[in-house]
Amino acid sequence: xxxxxxxxxxxxxxxxxxxxxxxxxxxxxxxxxxxxxxxxxxxxxxxxxxxxxxxxxxxxxxxxxxxxxxxxxxxxxxxxxxxxxxxxxxxxxxxxxxxxxxxxxxxxxxxxxxxxxxxxxxxxxxxxxxxxxxxxxxxxxxxxxxxxxxxxxxxxxxxxxxxxxxxxxxxxxxxxxxxxxxxxxxxxxxxxxxxxxxxxxxxxxxxxxxxxxxxxxxxxxxxxxxxxxxxxxxxxxxxxxxxxxxxxxxxxxxxxxxxxxxxxxxxxxxxxxxxxxxxxxxxxxxxxxxxxxxxxxxxxxxxxxxxxxxxxxxxxxxxxxxxxxxxxxxxxxxxxxxxxxxxxxxxxxxxxxxxxxxxxxxxxxxxxxxxxxxxxxxxxxxxxxxxxxxxxxxxxxxxxxxxxxxxxxxxxxxxxxxxxxxxxxxxxxxxxxxxxxxxxxxxxxxxxxxxxxxxxxxxxxxxxxxxxxxxxxxxxxxxxxxxxxxxxxxxxxxxxxx
Numbered sequence: 001x002x003x004x005x006x007x008x009x010x011x012x013x014x015x016x017x018x019x020x021x022x023x024x025x026x027x028x029x030x031x032x033x034x035x036x037x038x039x040x041x042x043x044x045x046x047x048x049x050x051x052x053x054x055x056x057x058x059x060x061x062x063x064x065x066x067x068x069x070x071x072x073x074x075x076x077x078x079x080x081x082x083x084x085x086x087x088x089x090x091x092x093x094x095x096x097x098x099x100x101x102x103x104x105x106x107x108x109x110x111x112x113x114x115x116x117x118x119x120x121x122x123x124x125x126x127x128x129x130x131x132x133x134x135x136x137x138x139x140x141x142x143x144x145x146x147x148x149x150x151x152x153x154x155x156x157x158x159x160x161x162x163x164x165x166x167x168x169x170x171x172x173x174x175x176x177x178x179x180x181x182x183x184x185x186x187x188x189x190x191x192x193x194x195x196x197x198x199x200x201x202x203x204x205x206x207x208x209x210x211x212x213x214x215x216x217x218x219x220x221x222x223x224x225x226x227x228x229x230x231x232x233x234x235x236x237x238x239x240x241x242x243x244x245x246x247x248x249x250x251x252x253x254x255x256x257x258x259x260x261x262x263x264x265x266x267x268x269x270x271x272x273x274x275x276x277x278x279x280x281x282x283x284x285x286x287x288x289x290x291x292x293x294x295x296x297x298x299x300x301x302x303x304x305x306x307x308x309x310x311x312x313x314x315x316x317x318x319x320x321x322x323x324x325x326x327x328x329x330x331x332x333x334x335x336x337x338x339x340x341x342x343x344x345x346x347x348x349x350x351x352x353x354x355x356x357x358x359x360x361x362x363x364x365x366x367x368x369x370x371x372x373x374x375x376x377x378x379x380x381x382x383x384x385x386x387x388x389x390x391x392x393x394x395x396x397x398x399x400x401x402x403x404x405x406x407x408x409x410x411x412x413x414x415x416x417x418x419x420x421x422x423x424x425x426x427x428x429x430x431x432x433x434x435x436x437x438x439x440x441x442x443x444x445x446x447x448x449x450x451x452x453x454x455x456x457x458x459x460x461x462x463x464x465x466x467x468x469x470x471x472x473x474x475x476x477x478x479x480x481x482x483x484x485x486x487x488x489x490x491x492x493x494x495x496x497x498x
Contacts, residue, residue: 085330090124097441147405149463180209203373211429219442238344259393259413293488301379309345385434410438
């Protein structure tokens, strides 16, 4: 029964036996410092063999209390794997945000689960505390997860989507998935044969497929069938994102604490480049390949998907962490699974070298073009809606009771553009309406966004929630670049050259 207390949560890359994940990835493979963030206290957590459960227990913190959810895991409609992946984490914001459909039923079930002591060797905010550094403070603020705005959002969703299935992808969405799967397969076949035209359009076509599938599947919004969601999220391989890395950074961190300098991994992805005004200023960013500030941001953006698909999983497998990167995977993902998911991306790097070494120009183009373009697209579409001067997360000590509403923070730490355009909605995977995506906790497939957005905007207006918006993607990009350039100090050398 999909309407049981825990509902069908939006975030489950593998709703079921992890062996299914191995089969899915194998199928794809056949075809495909303690000052980490200028942040004061958090560093990367390395994956250790089978990361996650504390013996046979699965323990999660909600509302400041640790609960043993082991006995409930197998009954959980979202899948036992989902709860096990959250072992040792504080999931308070998302627990309250995603269970709007069940009312008090999910809270009643939670209250009957046994209270336990905190598990060993875990940090509730997903990342280890650096040696000698103070532990991160728990996010504070009154009544963060209950408000009139949040209740009206839940009422809107209940009216528009009377069943969980009605919020999933519609027929047009699935038709576009079929077309994009066919085109993507053709482009990869041409790329493997050295066809330059196929290679040229490949990253654009693959991004469109990824936008239709990966993000929605990772949030559980593509299908009512967990197995379909699980399989479709791996369409992001081999050149956009490794789902295991995505899950920890995107779900545990970004969707719970959007633009919060202390807890949102995303504001440190280009470290030491500052993407958040709250990040301490310690001088110009250390040069990277001769670049700093905005130039370094642009260069790292072009290499971002190479990092998420290859470098980050590689660091986790080798237990190598850096002072400028946060790497982690969900509990329950073992190293063989992670290594298997890395193989398609390694093939993209090695295939041109092994096959076209006698034609150096073709070899270099085939090897680099997919990564550079997919990185640029991914950065533009995903980051333009958060890295803006008007979307900065306010310091906790400056929040009043009204501003502490979790849903309001989600709306006001995001930027939207071209909200009335179905074309841009599909081209950006619905992230042109990022505020709606965050406020609904990722529970609604973006194919429904254009229809419900006017009602969502009316709810925001009713409660005085300001929608941050720009006219189009180009003005949003201008805002992003201007903001990054402004908040990153320049070295004397750079100032002289400019």
